[in-house]
Amino acid sequence: MDNAIVTLVIQHHVIAGVEPQYEAWLNEIVPTAQRFAGHLGVNIIRPHGGVGVYTIVLRFDTHGHLRDWVESDTRKRLTEQVASLLVSGERIEIKTGLEYWFTPADSAQKQAKRVKQFLVTLSAIFPLTVIVPRVLRPLFEAVPVLGWPIVSNFVIAVIIVFLMVYLIMPHYTKLISRWLFS
Structure with a gap:
């Protein structure tokens, strides 16, 4: 499993009114993550329906490379910077293989049969x-x-x-x- 493509899904519930600061933070962290070894891509799903939840989806080629990013001092520093813009702490899920295809964006929704x-x-x-x-x-x-x-x-x-x-x-x-x- 350590060599399988892995997806990191991060959800941030942003405080209303600070979206421009959060977007500026995204403009810093996304290119930073892209420079880490094994990074395969990132997608940002912006809020819709009046809910201030951003979902960041990052893919890495191995668990090891994902771990390097998640545990890096760079990510820790950037995550600390954004904490004051969030309603609560970030929510993180790590997914491998096919399961991500069948996981709805809204985690309160049930899994596909x-x-x-x-x-x-x-x-x-x-x-x-x-x-x-x-x-x-x-x-x-x-x-x-x-x-x-x-x-x-x-x-x-x-x-x-x-x-x-x-x-x-x-x-x-x-x-x-x-x-x-x-």
Whole structure:
């Protein structure tokens, strides 16, 4: 598990009226986190519906790199700076693998049922298992070593997993969230 991609989800409930100061703090901490080893990306989900809750989603390539960021003096200093802008302390969750796809943004909401997780994952992966090999077939024919079964299957798997983690599932689960979490 130490080498699995890991997602750090931080929620901050910002005091009303100090949002500009909080945004300035975000403008400092985001590029700082991006300079840490293993950082794969960050997303900021800003408040909606009158609730001042910001959600920061950071991805790291390993637990070790995440731990380096979380335990760093830099992060501790920046977190201390923002504390006076928050209603309460930060809320942190660490997620690995597929579970993040099926965790609703509002933690008070229930988890998706396993059968729905299965159906959503199958409906996203199955078309990819048909399309990706067909798209890559000319490449596999042009470069013989890529056509070897173990190599071609590995390349196909890498592309499918990349598409699922970074492109398809974040948008797909948001699109069908009403059904998924009902």
